[in-house]
Amino acid sequence: MSKPISALDGASFQGFAKVEDVGLRGMITIRGDLASAGIKKAATAATGLDLPGQREVKLSGENALAWMSPDELLALVPYADVDKKIAAIDKALKGKHYLAVNVSDARAVFRVSGTGAREVIAKLSPVDMSAEAFGVGRIRRTRMAQVPAAFWIDADGAITVICFRSVAEYVFNLLKGAAAKGSEVHHLA
Incomplete structure (x- = not known):
């Protein structure tokens, strides 16, 4: 590889x-109903940051959570952590309507x-x-x-x-x- x-x-x-x-940045596109408690909780857990409002970004060290559209967030995390963050999002939102995709590369x-x-x-x-x-x-x-x-x-x-x-x-x-x-x-x- x-x-x-x-x-x-x-x-x-x-x-x-x-x-x-x-350099390399881990990036996860999260799509779904941003008003839902599940999306808020999963995005917050992945980044350690509060959900941003419209046209806002929350920043802390290597992590960021950015509002991209009414149904889309961009989570930035360390590159090496992307797969485990997506697995955690998938687990938290199982059975819900959402999308979490690694867009880092x-x-x-x-x-x-x-x-x-x-x-x-x-x-x-x-x-x-x-x-x-x-x-x-x-x-x-x-x-x-x-x-x-x-x-x-x-x-x-x-x-x-x-x-x-x-x-x-x-x-x-x-x-x-x-x-x-x-x-x-x-x-x-």
Whole structure:
């Protein structure tokens, strides 16, 4: 069996913001009735985090729980823990209508950090990235240039970006171009 690696195997770029492939992240898509006690309990047990509200993400260390749509959550856990987390979700929701799927290897995760991180994302997506409009604990699922992506801001001001693995190199190059020195537009200054 081959050893798993992230989409771009740790690639990074330093411009007026730093862009880096964060490596392997465990990701579980959980679909079902988010108002049901079973889904809430299973998602909370898998991550140790409270259920997020609409367009919110809860964060703690390597774990995150993100609202993706009215019937979908994305649970982020350590990569090595995904199978046991899904087994626990399956056990907790046996007989219920739900879906829990390992999407870890189908996604790529990038981190954009530094004082220009918001500007990088603002250049690529139709989201108001001002601190007043988009703060810690908020998530957007939108387009980044021509591809779907989701992103949120961590407590330290860095932005986590998730996209499909098949477009990882394209997204990394978009982020690099937007973070290149000399391309600042000071949109958020």
